[in-house]
Every structure is written in structure tokens, then in C-alpha cells.
Amino acid sequence: MILVYFQSFLQLALAGSFKMKSILKIIVQIFSISIFITSCDFDDSLIDYEEQLVVFASINAGFPVSDTIYVSRTAKVDEEVDAQDLYIEDANVKLINMSDSTELNFYSIGNGRYYPIDLSMQDIDSVARYWSEYVISSGTTYRLVVSHDGDSVIAETSVPEKIEIAPIDMPDYRCPDGSTESINTVNVNNLESLTFEQMLILYQNPVEYIESNNINVDSINFRIGDCYTKSFASLPMFAVDFNEEDYNTIQIISYALEANSIDLEPFEDINQNDIFDVSEDFSDRNNNGIRDSCYINLIYSDERGLFDNDSLYYNRLSDIWKNPLKRGGTDGTWRQNSPYRNNPWLWNADRAPSPIMWLYFDYYGYYMMTYKSTSDSYFNYFRGDPVGQNIYLLPNSNFEEGLGVFYSSSSSSFIVYVVEPED
Template identity: 35%
Template sequence: MMKRILSIFAFMLFSCSINDDQVTYEEKIVLWANLRSNFPLIDTVFVSKSASLNENIPSKDLWIQDAQVHIIGDTVNLYLYPIPGAAGRYFTNSNYIFKGGETYKVQAVVGDDTVSGVTTIPEKMEISAEPQSIYNCKDNNYNVPEVNINNYDPWSFPPITGAIDTLTLQQGECFTESFASYPLFKINFNEEDYQTVRIMTFALEADSVDLEPYTDTNNDGIWNTDEYFDDWNQNGLRDSCFINLIYDTTYKDVYELWKETYPRGSNADLGWKKNTPFRYNPWPWNVETSPVSMTWLFYDYYGLQLITFQATDDATFNYFQGLPEFNQFVMPNSNIVNGYGLVSSSASKSFLIYLIRDDSNNP
């Protein structure tokens, strides 16, 4: 028995050992590019030199301005020109539409050096709204509606093409407690086709400005100086704020617990923006299984929301598997030949919802 235990211990010790060999740094060209299915080139292609961590060199000196950059497919060879005033950025005048399911190579030639990366664009991103259901919490039943996901087309003008559902973000134990809290709605996607899907919530009214919220104690519809107000920027004055930010007094603490502390305006900002809380927009999240319960954690602002389900290529999945936040013992798996960086691609589907506060408990 003792011999067997020692054998098991030895197996665990050696099978779990970590390869901590140091990687020898080499200066190489860095190439970043992203292609989107059914779109022309939207993001600029970046080309730069690399630098080691102990090099004291300004980042602006690393950009490469004289690269020969091409995007090559079976039936296309696009030349990308350097953008004036934006060193290291390259773009094209072509309206060529990149096609899902096809393979493209992005290549940069700098002197005698050639770097390139290949991506196969995901063929499609299919989503569907989950039918209406019931969410049970603490012996109470709450309706989970089916939402309209066919209301946005970036190629039409205006892009809103259908009815937009208005949803209320409620607060409390059943609604703002965890990942398993009440879902405002649920979305299915073709999970069998992809290893991971990114969801991005872009608040289209994040920049709306109004005076800080107050409690209308005497119900006269105006703020009186003896009435309480939420001093978001902590300057002792009732002044402006990003009014659609989800920063309700009873909500912000649990929100910071599950996400992070709210960023605030710097001392360089003027007036009310100094020390004013905000959230970076859009907010991304990676998922692997369907259906997705779209709980409170997917939103940072009230108002109109553009929600995008984005299928990423295998190169993106492999690269992010090696980032420190996913696995600190694995280097990023770049698909760049003779260099660093990533050539990636995606296919996406977007729709709109409108998110409002729960005012049922307000006087």
C-alpha cells in the first residue's frame, strides 16, 4: 500500500510540474490585424518594431511607417497605404467585403523582413431569442421575456429595422446577486461551431449628462437644498454626471464587488468631470455555452444598448489561451510567421434593447 501511495505521489509531482524555461527575446516585427465577415476593412492594420521590457525607448519610435502591407485572398490582393499622421497604421480605399468561411493572409514587408498571419473568417454567427420562461427565486416567479433580435442592420439607413424591447433592471437579492441572478432575457447561439463567443454590450447613450440624482422628499418635483442628492463626484455640490451610469446608491457596492472599482475622472479634467465615475464602453464578455442568461452583469449604463454576439476565429482563441489572465504558465500562441502579434477575424450579429431604471421603490 505504501509503495502504491508513493507511486501516485510521484506521478502527481511530475505530471503537474511546470515548464518555467525562460523564453529568449528576439527583436521582431509586430503585426496586428482584424477582419470582419460581411464588412470591408474597418480596423486599421498596425505594424511596429518590438522592444524588450528593459529597453528605454518611447513607443512612438517603434511604429514602422514604410512597410508594404497587403491582404491576400483567393480572389483579392489589397494594398494598404500608410495613414498620414498616424505612424504604423495602414488602411485601404477598397470597399471589398470580406467573406465568412474564406481564408486571408495579412502580410507586411519591411526591408528584407517579411511577416504574415493567416486567418479563416468564421462562416456565420447565428443567434436566436429564447422563448418566454419563468425564473424562480425565493418562492417567487418572475417572467423572463422573449426579446426581438431582428431590429438592427448596420447596412440600412437608419440602422434600426424593428421594435426595440424595453427592459427594467431591478435590484435586490434575486436580481443583482450573482451570475445566477434573474436574466433579463436569454439568447441561443451556434455553440457547436466555435470554441468561444464574445458578447459586447455597447451603451449608445453613455455620454448623456444631467444633474446628479436626488430624493424628492416633499414630492414637489424639484430639488430643494435640504433634500438628499447622490454626490457622485464627491465635491459637495449637486452638479452634472453621466446620468445613465448604473451607479445607484444601493447597487454600486455589489457592482464593484463583481466587476471592479469605478474609474473616475482625473485631476486634469475640468468642472464636474473631475472625479466623476464612469465605465469603459463597450463591455466585453466571453462565453462558451448556450443559451446565455443576460443578467445584470452585462450592463454598465441605462438607455439604448447595442448587443453584439461575435464569433472569433481559432487564432484568437489560441492567442488568448496564452495570456496571463487565462494561464500564466503559457505564452500567447501567435499566428504571426517571423514576428509577433495576431491576425484575427470574426463574424457577428447585433440587436438593440432599451434598459431603464426600476423606479417602483422611489417616492
């Protein structure tokens, strides 16, 4: 049809029936109509909905399986169902080492979660022993099989080789006021010889284990101000080098080992007698007008005058860059409305060296920093759209006939000590 119109118009134009300006105008109109007509010709056929299993699972080299596996199902857009009702509690879940065919079974522990140990089992000792000896190996492929009501989904992951991390000297940093600051170099290999059992003990009582075993831990000073805590581009406290060419994505996990330490809310000791006097101000963190307990190691400051802009203070900036402080629920104790932050924090990195700045730390005291190299399945999943910013783009799942992701990682950890600034 468009071609017929164009041919007729061309004949009239050649016959001199139109001025050149009119000719150009009509050409534009004709092509606009053609684009509109052809653009309406698209495939809008409906796709029949098919319920699928959704599985999320991960394993880490050098350790037994420590993460729970989540199993649920999909739901129609118009299906009226609560999220918790999508959990599947009676699936068969097993992990297979493809190099030697050994298997590890998982058991439901509620809310769609599956774990290799069920505390209600009669043979708990033998199961726990088998689990502790089923250590994930680098360079090995593992298959996860999840079955439910005749449906099965399968995914495989090849465990990456161990990530190699190292300290690195960084050039001086130039602050906004033109001054320069040196960047610390810290020991990032102080846990490389620990076994899985020793790591468990470390988690249970970190301070005692670190001090009794003379682990060499470097300290870093946490300072507040324009140069130190203003943005993601602030002064790095130290940096870590790693073999970035071997991996697509690196996870960095910062875990405060003393986040749950409790003490009375700090006060301003004006007369320096080390005793809180009624006339002295204190940091009323839960806003109840009483000096009571708090999470004493939380990095928390409402003090003004530490930044060039007097309207800025640390808590406000950290709320902007880290999300607002969380507050305890109503329970009638000091925890009610008491501030805290999520622990641990997970970051992604793809460039080395990685600068570690204030954003990685929410508490004073010992921190375990873990660098995880992740498998291709993790990278491919997050290369999709797992956070749902585009409703027409699904994440890249590695499960056949299912959704979710099964990925593996290999990690290296170290400990640093975050020092509170002096008053």
C-alpha cells in the same frame, strides 16, 4: 553509480546484515537520491534573443475593415526602452483576399496604428470609396502581410460563416429567498436587415434612427436586489440562443448607445414639485458638494436596504464584479471625479443559450448587443497565455516568424432598451 550502490546493498541484505525495517528505509533513501540526481539533468541551454514584429489585427464579415492594425517590435528583457518607442510607424501593411487577389493597403496614423484611410492623402475620396467597397466576405480566406526593414510576417484567417442568433424561452428562475421570477424573451433580430451605411447612421444618432425607422425594440427592467444584482448567477434578464456547434468561441459585445447623455445629478423630490429645493438631498456623484452635471444614464446607486445584508449596496457589488468605477480627470468642470464605466464591454461565451444578466449593462437606455463568431486563430491565441499568467508560456500566434494574432469574425446585432427602476 546508483546501480552499484543498490547491488552492494542487496548483497548485504541477503547476507542478513540489515533488519527489514532498515532495508526499507535504505531503499527509500537510495531511490530519493536517484530521483534528485536524474532531475538535475535538464536542458538549460540559453536561447539567443531575436527581435520580432508584433501585429494585432481583426476583420469582420459584411463590413469594410473598421479596426486599426497595431504594429510594434519585441524588446529584450534587459533593454531600457519606453513602450511607446516600440511602435513601428513606417511598416508596409496590406490585406489580400486570397479568392480574387484584391488588396487593401493600410497607412500609418501614429502610435503603431495603421488604417486603410489617411485623412492627409490628396486622393482621399478615391481611397475612401475603394475602402468602403472592400467588404469582408464570410467563408473567404484573407492574408495579412506586414513588412519592415527587410523583415516580413504573414498570417491568414478564414472568415467564419454568419452566426445565427435567436430568442429563447427560459424556465423560471429561483431566487435566493425561494421565490421564482420569469425570464424575459426579447427580439434579437431587429437589426438583421440593416446595411453597413445604415449601421453607421445608427451609431451616430441612435435614438433618432431607432424611433424614425420604427425599429421594434424590447425593453428590459433593471432591478436591484438579492435576486437581480448580486453575482454572476443572478436572474438573467433574457437569454440568446446561437449555433454553438459551429464555433469555438463567441464574443458578446454590449454597447450602451446613450452612455454619454448628460443631465443634472438626480435628487430626491420629497415634496414632489419636480423642482430641486435646497433642503432636498441629491446624488453628489463627483463629490464636490454642488449639484451639477453627470452621466445621467450611468447605473449608479448607494442606497442601502435593497439587499438582505444591509452593508451591501449596488455600487459596492458592481465594483466587485465589474472593477471599480472610473473617475474623470482634473479639468475644472463637472467631469472632474465624475464616475463612469468602460463602454463597450467584451465577453467570451462558448455555451448556448447565453444568459444575459445585470453584469452586461452599465447604463440605462438603448443597448446594442453584438454576437461575434471568431476564427480559429482567435481561439488558438487565447488558448495560449495572452494575459501573461505563466511567463514561460507564449500565446499561440498565427504569424509566421512573428508574434500577435490576426483573426476574423462574423457578427449579428440587436438592440434592447434598459429601463431604470422606479423610485
